[in-house]
Amino acid sequence: MIKNKDLEKELVQKGYKITRQRKIILDTFARLKKRWITAQELYEIVIEKNPKINFSTVYRNLDILTRISILCKIDKGQGVYYYSLNNKDHHHHLICKLCGKTKSIHFCPLEYIDTENFQDFTIVEHKLEIYGYCKECMKDRLVSSGK
Amino acid sequence: MIKNKDLEKELVQKGYKITRQRKIILDTFARLKKRWITAQELYEIVIEKNPKINFSTVYRNLDILTRISILCKIDKGQGVYYYSLNNKDHHHHLICKLCGKTKSIHFCPLEYIDTENFQDFTIVEHKLEIYGYCKECMKDRLVSSGK
DNA sequence: TGCCTAAATGCAAGTATTTGCATTTAATTA
DNA sequence: TAATTAAATGCAAATACTTGCATTTAGGCA
Known part of the structure; x- marks a missing residue:
């Protein structure tokens, strides 16, 4: 707490x-x-x-x-x-485009690159936001589109 | 062009x-x-x-x-x-926090995850921005801080 | 070509956020 | 405890962007 x-x-x-x-x-x-x-x-x-x-x-x-x-x-x-x-703990977010619900994700893109000197840049910050539809909103979308 | x-x-x-x-x-x-x-x-x-x-x-x-x-x-x-x-072509950006210069990068985090149903979200969009100092600005920073 | 309609625009007002500057205050030091 | 001062606040105005609604217009069709 x-x-x-x-x-x-x-x-x-x-x-x-x-x-x-x-x-x-x-x-x-x-x-x-x-x-x-x-x-x-x-x-x-x-x-x-x-x-x-x-x-x-x-x-x-x-x-x-x-x-x-x-x-x-x-x-x-x-x-x-x-x-x-x-x-x-370092994290990023999944964000539902419909209801706005968010979920922390512990996947970080910077683990996949060398931040010390990446393409002549010295990296100090980054931002990853992933947008989509959560389970519930996805269900509603399928229903309302008649699928 | x-x-x-x-x-x-x-x-x-x-x-x-x-x-x-x-x-x-x-x-x-x-x-x-x-x-x-x-x-x-x-x-x-x-x-x-x-x-x-x-x-x-x-x-x-x-x-x-x-x-x-x-x-x-x-x-x-x-x-x-x-x-x-x-x-x-799909890309993201490196952005210099000092001069604002940007560089496209062709690294994409979504290549590393299953976008179809990631943590119960159906992913449709994402945004990755990486901030740092470009070579030139980094040089200036080192000079001005006396290192 | 002129008519029609949905899409786009202009305008004015609204919302979200930032900034400059004068005033107040937290916290250090005498 | 009082004096000091840099940081924080309040206020008002500015900036960045959005929205509702009445009017205009692009582009399809008779």
């Missing part, structure tokens, strides 16, 4: 300050566990505890927390980003 | 109409060859030829052309999307 105190410790270690706003944000993600939420949803939750927190503060913190890998940010293809606590 | 007439033919085949606006957009990409541009840059070029073309038309066409794989859309991590003509 992920504790917000541990997340705070990690922030401090990396030289960030623990503000009231940050505490609330971290606490929210700790409660949500692995559920994905948008910046808007986070803002609505957070504002209950501190009505004067600003939207730009939410965005700025999402950005920082994503950069230092406390959060994971994905594009489900709906024009909005989704965020959730990052399980620390 | 890519001809705008060929691109128009492809659009017609797929059931899209050839409008004045679309002609200008396709023509622009054909001229630019493989150069990456943003929606804003495209708009500025396009408006020279038809001053009353609308921004939403530009965005809508970029979207359609990307969907049908005439264009390729990438996130260079600068908060803006870049578009260019898609070379038809």
